[in-house]
Amino acid sequence: MPEAPVAPGTRLTHFRRYTWWSLFGVTAFFLAFSVQNRIMDTAVPVPVRLAAVAALGLTVTAVAMSISRRLGRVPLDSPDGPPPRRWLVAGGAGGTALGVILLALRDYELWSFGPAMTVSIIATFLPPRRRWLLITGTAVGAAVIGGVAAWASGQGSVFATAFPAGLVLVTGWGTLGMLWGWEVAEQSNAARRLSAELAVKDERLRFAADLHDIQGHHLQVIALKSELAARLVDTDPARAVAEMTEVRRLAADALRDTRAVVQGYRRVTLEEEIANATRVLAAAGIDARMELDRAAVSGRLPDPGPHLLGLVMREATTNVLRHSHARQAQVGYLITGGLARLTVANDGIPDQPDTGHGTGPGTGLRTLAERLRAAGGELTWRRDGDRFVVAAALPADMTGRRSADGRTAAATERTAR
Structure with missing residues (x-):
């Protein structure tokens, strides 16, 4: 199944795969179910059985390709890219052939499975009004064809008329319902990102x-x-x-x-940046968990400590939003052992190297690491599987260092500007 680009930060990739397999699995199962008895029936001529197998294979393949293309176009009536006309025509031809073969074999119950499935797939590429016109028209046509064929053969025409029409409507309803669920999820994700x-x-x-x-x-x-x-x-x-x-x-x-x-x-403060990160990550659909020592956050850390840790918090939040497919993030801050420690961790790191997370030269994290070292602290980052962890540490009492090296705060401000 070809993968369509999906916005990071949610589980839409898995949901798309689930939707694809649900649509394709249901469609393929019912198509195969509709013709299996005739294909296995030795009383049916071999050329007819081979034709049914060929039509089934063509229809299933066309449906798979059409669904893959459809899940890459959101919303349902989006003009983003042309529909796969060749596959839609091929699927329509295969579904029609299946219906004709079964109808010729006087199977008045299952003959409409092929047309119903292919029409429901074609309808997903149409605007809402035209979509239901196509499904309704197909249902009426199936009812007329089934009723006339049953009447001509001398069999009862009520069931042969109602069943094909109902099958077309139910199939269209189920298919469009699955695609509607995918559309809502994608639009919700886009809204969070926006x-x-x-x-x-x-x-x-x-x-x-x-x-x-x-x-x-x-x-x-x-x-x-x-x-x-x-x-x-x-x-x-x-x-x-x-x-x-x-x-x-x-x-x-x-x-x-x-x-x-x-x-x-x-000149940000750590408390402001933690509060802002909570709002921004939540707006992006990321579960942000804060493990904070409230006394430490609201306490007075000597300058330029709050400013530097606030910049680390801002840079880490930016990296989570821009360079990951994060679903969860954890922020921890406490003062222990004479050090103020800030930790930001998130999952959803891509397999390929990502300079936005500090793996390349000249990144924001490397610049901040130099500034923290100048203030007597340390900034590290590491990757653990699909997780990325940024850890910053600064002396909780930098009075002595500032008196010994009075240029720290001024140099820090010059670097910021």
Whole structure:
């Protein structure tokens, strides 16, 4: 069965496989069941039996390929990619051939299995209104054909009329119901992913709005005063110098305010980042379990500890969302042995190497590891099967180190900017 791309972070791959096997298994079983007696019946001419076997094989193959293509197109009426017309035509031809063969052998009970199954598969590629028009029209046609054939052979026509029509309707209902379940699951997953992305984009928009307000005001004043100084440079040089001095002051203020905005955006706290990670991971459909020492989280860790651990939490959360198929994540934080320890673990790591999880050079984790080492701490990450674990440790009391190495906090901030 060809695998269609499925969004990470959920069990949709397994659900898709379950849906495929359910649809294909039910269809193949009933198709084989409808003709098995005639294929094994020695009273039926060999050419007819061989034709039934060939039609059965063609129909089953076409159904398998059509279902595989259908599960890659969501929702049911999505225009994303053309339907497999050749396989649909082949399946329709095979199902019709099965119906004709059984009808010719006066099997008025099972002859409509082939047409009903293939029509239900074809209907899944149509918009809802046309889908039910096709199924209803096929049901009416099956009722007419079955009734006329039974009447012409001198047998009762009531059952031969009602059974084929009911079979077409029931088959269509069951097939579309299975596909509807898959569609709902996929749309729900897309909504969770979109919610997580919107949470990140909202924060970026907030930062952009703050930066625009600060920069827009200062730049507008700088532009006006620069224009005024240019006009005064010949007529009133002293005034022009004063205006340019003011421009210089405004530029320094703009730089200071911009740094303050960036610092406020980037100087995260561990408590804020843990709360944000809980919301974002939940929005992405990931079961996030927090094992936290509340006293440690709300306690006062010396600077730049909360900032650094907050950045580790943010980077680990980003990696879970972008570079894994995680279903579960665990976050642990406690202070023990004089160290503040933060651990973030998740499952769903792809088989191939993923630089987003720190396996390649120049990643966010490697950069953070250097900054934690400068602060006297340590950042490690490891892969264990399909799990990825990020562990950060910082001294709970960094007063002595800061006095011995006063450049730590300043260097950290320069690196952040």
